[in-house]
Amino acid sequence: MTHIAAPRTDAPPPAKPTRDHDEENFPVASVLLAREVRPKVMAFYRFVRAADDIGDHPTMPPAEKIARLDLMERGLDDPRTAQPEAARLHAAGTGTAEARRMLSAFRQDATKKRYADWAELEDYCTRSADPVGRMLLRLHDSPAGAIPSADALCTALQLLNHLQDLVPDRDSLDRIYLPEPWMALAGGEAAFFRPDNPERRAVLDAALDRVESALDRAADLPRRLTSRRLALQSTVTIALARRLLARLRAADPVTGRVALSKPDFARAFAGCLGLGPSDAAIVERRVGRAGSSFARGMAALRGERRRALWAVYAFCRDVDDIADAAMPEAEKRRFLAEWRAALREPRDAVSRELAWARERFGVPVAECEAMIAGMETDAADRLRLPDAPALDLYCRRVAGSVGAMSVRIFGAPEAEGFGLALGRTFQLVNILRDVDEDALRERVYVPLDMLAHAGIADGPAAEIVRQPGFAAICRDLAERARAGFAAAEAELPHFDPKALRPARVMMWGYRRLLERMVARGWDGARVRPRLTKGEKLRMAAQALGVPGCG
Template identity: 70%
Template sequence: MESTVTIALARRLLARLRAADPVLGRVALGRADFARAFAGAPFRGPSDAALVRARVAAAGSSFARGMSALRGDRRRALWAVYAFCRAVDDIADGAMPEAEKRRFLQDWRGKLARPDCALSRELARARDRYALPVEECEAMIAGMETDAAPALRIADGAALDLYCRRVAGSVGAMAVRIFGAPEAADFGLALGRTLQLVNILRDMDEDAARDRVYVPRDLLAAHGVAEGPPAAMLAAPGLAAAARVLAAQAEQGFARAEAELAAFDNPALLPARIMMWAYRRIFDRLVARGFGPPRARPRLTAGEKARMAAYALRLAPVAAR
């Protein structure tokens, strides 16, 4: 019980530190925090599954709405995969020095072999139950090691394919297995690449602020965009034409995914359709907006989010089978 109280207070303090700035003022716990920790002590704290569930809920991602189409153990497994991806992505996007990022990512390689925390234990459980290849988790970490660099440029189409395979294809390959359609692994890989292209087109300005440019160098050069500071590259007249090439690839990817879904005729893949629907909405707005400045970030409307949730609830009994 003493350990339960200590850990509960530590988690609460960590949450406060994430939300506040300890440089501006002391961040401390209050009487209510201690009372809550002592009241929960007999119950030995939240389970691993509850801690991962809370992490997913705090992320507020549209991906979480797609996960709500699942029920029971399948949802729990997909939560673990999502939370793992979010954890390593947060490391790569953090403000730590590159060496520290790489050390933390290497620590995660160790956690895959020897789970030592709530998230790594939940991920190990999902891997065991749904035969998720550990290589896919390692691929995600490798992709985040690419993002950990202080500045990032993608050399060519082959390098972009490899990056997409690691950071998005890995998720697709694991997700279809959790859905109950392991035969659709190639579909998951291809869909992951398509959705990652949408992410790249949507986040160009945000990535540029981190000195990252994911539009390949050879494609940019072909449209007259010279290497330089990211802001200058994104302001170049040829950037929009280069982005439209990636948009055309994404369009082809959506068409292929729709055809393959029809060919599989597998109800287990219906959760993937929810994500495709949401990403297609964002993609259509990107194309309609264009890729020259200014680039307002397209978002799903409240009505579309509600529609996703309703669609997920309607599919949940099917997807839980």
């Protein structure tokens, strides 16, 4: 049980708010809101700011903080209170229930310094931030269906503030809003905050991925609101949040302050009339940012087919990013389980687009579940496959599923077997290409029985891939991949060539990578093969059907 010292009577109260509404990261009571609403919002803000400043006071003892917060809550109980912030809130006639919930978070701030997992951190955000959105929804008579999106936005804003303020929170309050097991992946708390620690970036990016997921869940909020003014403010807030997210991805909040600029605010307000990008536009941006060879294959499609394939790709990219992220295995499995639930009840831009694609082109949900199952394999802290059937099952899940989904979107559902087989071949190429990178994650996809047959015992992944017999196994897998490409080439004439043009484009690129690895070999240094600029241009030309580029 946490020990709380007796209250001090000489602790100085916060003399004035640490910041005003126009100094916050995101709009509080901007001119976008109706004039009659703004005083109500400001009364709520003043109460919450005063309470938050108590919880964040750098020298006040925990018991004194809790006593002062209890006093503020008693003011919420009494409409005739002399407590000034509570009196203004009563006069405004709104917000006392939401303020009470936020007080529970500020009390927690008085004693809780570290977090055990992401769920604990999210629970804090549901009490320290989500009530703000709910109060605004209620003030504007918003439909109940907007609540999940508003909650996601408020949680995302709070997480961004925490990541932005990692250093000042730790220095002045000995408080860190990033779970301890996450920091452990960068060497522990002290190492995480060491300015020259290169492992911190991956942990920060994993946390920012969770923020982006929350913003994707919030993306439809402006379109769910009946109040045009609140919709406009929501659009501005989401745009600013995405801009701060981008800044935190590009810079390190541990080595320097990362903040929004005046031009960021100007652009967000200037672009608010469109109520933000559509789900399809959000997915398109995600695909463009990834810049993969899969995206080049998608260039062969137009209209709804391209949109559907983008959705499939964004889904695959999202679950793959979870499996590869620098976060504890238990967290990865939790987020993958959330994706399983989202297949039934879409909750964000990507899952809504995927649901549309499934409905429009008859993509089986079982194939999406197979992909998630494959990512659950990848989520393990230490990955080993026992035998060849386990490797085949893994390839079937993570790549065959993509093939089975894609051929339906291409307009050739009869080619499902072709898609499954080609997907397996692509995955063998991926495994061969990434043996050293995977070893750094303690992943070995070469089955243990193949290793044993080559006289290689199980052990640290980095040692396995350096064993003399490992190169021979890679050469054997490369021959299997070559045979897979040859079989696919022989089977292609049995299907509509135009429909399967994207598959042919990708097959060309993957075969080039494989042949480059075969020529390089697997002994000694294994430089990662890449397509040249000319080869990428040729793939683009193939996708467009330019004669002579097939």
